[in-house]
Amino acid sequence: xxxxxxxxxxxxxxxxxxxxxxxxxxxxxxxxxxxxxxxxxxxxxxxxxxxxxxxxxxxxxxxxxxxxxxxxxxxxxxxxxxxxxxxxxxxxxxxxxxxxxxxxxxxxxxxxxxxxxxxxxxxxxxxxxxxxxxxxxxxxxxxxxxxxxxxxxxxxxxxxxxxxxxxxxxxxxxxxxxxxxxxxxxxxxxxxxxxxxxxxxxxxxxxxxxxxxxxxxxxxxxxxxxxxxxxxxxxxxxxxxxxxxxxxxxxxxxxxxxxxxxxxxxxxxxxxxxxxxxxxxxxxxxxxxxxxxxxxxxxxxxxxxx
Numbered sequence: 001x002x003x004x005x006x007x008x009x010x011x012x013x014x015x016x017x018x019x020x021x022x023x024x025x026x027x028x029x030x031x032x033x034x035x036x037x038x039x040x041x042x043x044x045x046x047x048x049x050x051x052x053x054x055x056x057x058x059x060x061x062x063x064x065x066x067x068x069x070x071x072x073x074x075x076x077x078x079x080x081x082x083x084x085x086x087x088x089x090x091x092x093x094x095x096x097x098x099x100x101x102x103x104x105x106x107x108x109x110x111x112x113x114x115x116x117x118x119x120x121x122x123x124x125x126x127x128x129x130x131x132x133x134x135x136x137x138x139x140x141x142x143x144x145x146x147x148x149x150x151x152x153x154x155x156x157x158x159x160x161x162x163x164x165x166x167x168x169x170x171x172x173x174x175x176x177x178x179x180x181x182x183x184x185x186x187x188x189x190x191x192x193x194x195x196x197x198x199x200x201x202x203x204x205x206x207x208x209x210x211x212x213x214x215x216x217x218x219x220x221x222x223x224x225x226x227x228x229x230x231x232x233x234x235x236x237x238x239x240x241x242x243x244x245x246x247x248x249x250x251x252x253x254x255x256x257x258x259x260x261x262x263x264x265x266x267x268x269x270x271x272x273x274x275x276x277x278x279x280x281x282x283x284x285x286x287x288x289x290x291x292x293x294x295x296x297x298x299x300x301x302x303x304x305x306x
Contacts, residue, residue: 002082004161004195005238007061010088011145015056017090017115018065021107023051024114033102033119036079036154037129047130048078048105057146059164060194062155063088066133066146075133079152080119086126089118103128129154140166161195162231173224176216183219183227184212184291196231199267200238202292204231206266212291214301237263266292 002010026048028034028041037044052068057077064077080088089098093106093114103119119128131152136142142151144164160167172193179186186192187201196204205212207230210223219227241263265275270283274294283290 002086003061003197003200004163004235005200005242007058007063007082007195008144008239009242010082011056011058011063013090014063014065014088014117015145017109017112018053018107018117019055020111021053021109021115023048023053024106024108025049026106027104028102029097029104030102030124032124033121033126033128036081036127036131044103044128044130047076053078053107055145057143059143059151059155060158060161060190061197062143062152062158064131064143064146064152064155066148067130075150076130077133077152079129079131079154081127083121083123083125083127085123086119086121089120091116091118138166138168158190159192159194161235162193162228163195163235167193169225169228172228173221176219176224179216181216182213183210183216184286186216187231195235198286198289199264200231200234202267203234203265205298206293207234209297209299211298211300212286212293218301266294268292 026045028044031041034041034044039047051070054066054068057064057066061081063080063082065080066075066077069075080086082088091098093116095116098118098120100120100122101118102121102124105117106114107116108114119126131154133142133148133150134153134156136149136151139149141147141149143155175192176183176186184201184205187196187204188198202212204227208223208227210219210227266281269281269292271280273279274281274297277294277296279294279296281292282295283292
């Protein structure tokens, strides 16, 4: 599943091409791409056609394209979630249909001319929807790339991500101090901290030398601060390298793959030597996924004596 760096790469690619663009027309080819939309395909097409896009924003793994206010209509945005394999691609007008194309939005931009946003999704777990914008609880901007203190209702429950200037470090430490759950499980909880998935959780915990099964409440303030610093460093590096691409599903708006996979220290490196100590990286089952870590550098949490 695309995580924060992959979604931010898409957002950054969309922003200059869609900000100020007029929606000329919308074609819904597969209504499975609208599972989060309150109406059907015809409703989505009618409500979006003729609107002007104000920008491109992101919180965690969610994208949204704010729409310029229309008379008699609440402030709205097109909300996108890439699911497991979703792609948002920019294409010249009239180009052939993409493989697994679900929705096409034709635009006219005052500088770039006509172009199209293509939403393609092989596994159909991703979605688009028109949603109302509501005020943020803390009064800070809703997300990266969006200065207004508003967020789509479908995203309002999602916590801020560690790269958000408004991310509450102190509140995060307080939440962890009350959690009996394993720290990796907490990192994957999008209501606590957003944008971190399996790949970047494993990489951040490896960098911070913390075992993924360590109870969150057992981490000292110093350890939590170290973990947050490593999370930010890992995400920043992944962003600089265009995200992590293991196959053709993870691409930017121009269809290009990221290359952070070559910088991974733990995730997907089962049996390979730990870059820090040389012992083999191990893999263990974790819910429906796997955890990758170094059993030497990331010590198993001590259990209290019975």
